[in-house]
Amino acid sequence: MNTSLPACCTVPTRHWPFPVAMPGAVLFSTRFKPTELSPTDFTVSAIDAPASIQRSVAKRQAEYLAGRLCARTALQQVNAELGVQAASIAPHLGEDRAPIWPAHITGSITHSDGWAAAIVAPNNAWRGVGLDAETLLEANRAERLAGEILIPAELQRLAQLPADQRAQLITLTFSIKESLFKALYPLVLKRFYFEHAEVLDWTATGQARLRLLTDLSEEFHTGVEFTGQFNVSEGRMLTLVHI
DSSP states (O other), rough: OOOOOOTBBOOEEEOSSSSOTTTTTTTEEEOOOOGGOOOHHHHHHOOOHHHHHHHHHHHHHHHHHHHHHHHHHHHHHHHHHHHHHOOOOOOOTTTTSSEOOOEEEEEEEEEETTEEEEEEETTTOOOOEEEEEOOOOOOHHHHHHHHHHHHHHHHHHTSOHHHHHHHHHHHHHHHHHHHHHHHHHOOOOOOOOOGGEEEEEEOOOSEEEEOOOOOSSSSSOOTTTTEEEEEETTTEEEEEEEE
């Protein structure tokens, strides 16, 4: 496959920003500028744009392209490390707007404010993975949103924090619940919302623990706990949940 780097994106870079390794997983990220999106970027990078993306504004097109570019690059790396001779194409967009991955792969894509990333892992080691990036909420906005994102128990813990730490916790709660949804949805095919999960605790080193507050399946039901990780860099919260 002959491809070129799209004009709006930097070369995807492999790195691992989280405190705990996830063996077999590969994460790539890129920066993108919607203002530099070229009409030929999808063609030269050999990434298909579904009709909904073709009709969208430049920002949505650029973030979709950047995310798929990272996903394909990560998939190529994982296939090479597994010794799998399979075409490493960017995942298609499913009817539920979730990426459709190859049968041997689990993965997740995210983007936020000119930055995109994808994580890919073999699904014989990891059943589900969710990656989410969010710009850190400004203090006043975070306080306004707290009641929509945090359940009462989380609001009680929030009230015990110094004022300068509250916005970061609210951002973390929002993002890591998004990551939990991304990791679980392909396994249960049921939607759930902020009030259906609780962040139990977190550490200064970037680890967190969550609990499900709704029944999604026989396996994933009220009370089941999950571990997550997070990283704060360049004004961005990046969270990961893996199953």
